[in-house]
Structure formats: structure tokens, C-alpha cells
Amino acid sequence: MSGSRILLIALALTIGSYAIASAVAETVGLEHAAFPSDADKISSPWTGEVPSFPATFSPFGSELENNHALIAALQAIEAGRQKPTAVRSTGQPDAIGRVRQALATSPYDPELWLALVLLQAQRDPHDPVVFEALKMAYFTAPTDTRLIPVRLDIAGRFDALADPDVNDLVRGDVRLILTRRPELKPAIVSAYRRASDLGKASLVDAVQSIDPTFVPILRG
Secondary structure (H helix, E strand, C coil), rough: CCCHHHHHHHHHHHHHHHHHHHHHHHHHCCCCCCCCCCHHHHCCCCCCCCCCCCCCCCCCHHHHHHHHHHHHHHHHHHHHHHCCCCHHHHHHHCCCCCCHHHHCCCCHHHHHHHHHHHHHHHCCCCCHHHHHHHHHHHHHHHCHHHHHHHHHHHHHCCCCCCHHHHHHHHHHHHHHHHCCCHHHHHHHHHHHHHHHHHHHHHHHHHHHHHHHHHHHHCCC
16 A cells, blocks of 8 residues: 555545534533623522543544533632631532533633632631732733633622732723723722722722722722
8 A cells, every 4th residue: 555545544534523523512512601700699590410521532522621610619609708607518629629620621712710709708718829810810811801800799799809910910900991991990890899808909000100080989
């Protein structure tokens, strides 16, 4: 058999395997989940058990498992919010482990970092993991305005603004909104109203340094 014929057969087998893997992935993969802009309105698009999808199963394994890990995290976050006293008896520990495993292979996914922030904050809002994961959510998607509202909300509620790095990152979001994205101003107001005392003070200080005229609106 000639070398060119062997090469063509190998190419055909590769394309066929890719097509089969794609079909399987579409069959077992759940609908893509998107992280909501309002952290207090988190809900999962899937109510049943979220299947595990090993990254080695197909070329799509990593992406699908990231999505499944996010869905499992959204389920646990929603359950923990509805029953905060029973947070450890929900699927939260398993969800944290699944998110961490996904991040180990895909550390560039900002939604998974935000999911880790909220999962960890339900257990202990003062855990350093909350601050570090929030920083990673910023570093992996610094210009993603879709995530700005939830980032501001999280930073204000869990005293993450006590961390100088987080405080600088939040100021960047506030500056972007007040100077270039005025349609997102309600996100600052919402974050302020739900923030801790420290969060409120930090947000006022950030707004005051950028656009003092917005401070009265912020305080309502």
C-alpha cells in the first residue's frame, strides 16, 4: 500500500472519529449555562443530576465539563441561598471540588472563578479563597462588561474591598461605568444597596474620586 493511500485512510479515520465524538458530545452535553449578572437571582438551567464528562473522552470534553461544572455550581449556589443553614448538606462540597478540577485544566474561565467565589462565600465569606478567586475572575476577563454587575455585587457584599488589589479592580469597573458605560450605572447603585458597611464606604469613595455628582444618586 502506498504511503499516500495510508495517509488518506488515516485522515479519513481521524475525520470520522471527530464526527462521532462531536455527535456524542451534542447528545450528552447540557445546554450552555451563562453566569447571571445578578448574583442574587442565580438559578440553574438544569434540575437533575449533572453528568460528569471526562476531558479525555473527546476533543470537546474539557469545554463540556467546564459547562457541567458551572451548572452544578449554580445548582449548589441556588440551594445554599434558599437554605443557608443547610449549605453543607447540599451538593456544595462536591460542586466546589468539581469547579476546582475544571479550573485546574481551564484557569482562564471567569465564570468558573465567580462560581468558586460564591460557593466559598456561602461557607465562609472571609475565606482568602473568596478574594483570590474574585481577582482571578477579573484577571481572566478584565473587559467583559457582562460580568461587571455581579463582580461589583460580590466585592461589596463580602468585604472583598478590604483587599487593596480587589479595591483597585473595582475602581476600574466603576471608572469604566461612569466614564464610558453609563447604561451600567444601575449596577453600582444595586451593589451599593446590598453592600456591607465597608463595601458602601469603598464604593462611595470610588465614585467620589471619579464623578462626585453621582454620589447623591448612589446614596438615594
